Amino acid sequence: MTSPENNHPTHLGLSIFNLLCCCPLGFAAIIYSCQVKNANAVGDSNQAAKASRTAKMLNIVGIVFGVIVIIAIVVFLVIRTKL
Template structure:
């Protein structure tokens, strides 16, 4: 390639302005040139980050969350179900601290959902059998 027709590259200077740089003026390290005196592209290999599954994963309480969603309190059960899914995802990613935090939240929400369900069931039974029987007399 003739030097007169070589492309000119823009390079940022120390004052922030772009300056024209001729390719011949670029100095490369000797190890970067191949036998034909052409630049060689060096690519860093990608790092594969694989998390090993934990020997004893944190419990996700998925079954308990499904039960509390269907049988006790829908709102709290759905929230507990989401935290159970977060626990399962964190276990798969090897993030034990996040899994433990989500697992604890799911367990608390499930307990509260069951308690709310029992209170609502008790109120329904009380209303059906005790209070409705008094209006008939």
């Protein structure tokens, strides 16, 4: 059994949300989230921490990119309808 300090967050829920709603970058985040789960299971704290940070960063970048794309589409549609 792993100790609490070895259990790093997987960010799996955020990765799935990112994949479905924002950006295909969520697919890579899901892969890293699964790596966190596996590393936590075997007690590899360093690998779990590294994969957790990567999954979190991919999710943040994916959500920011998705929001920027949505804003750009809305602006484009608003400008297009005014012409």
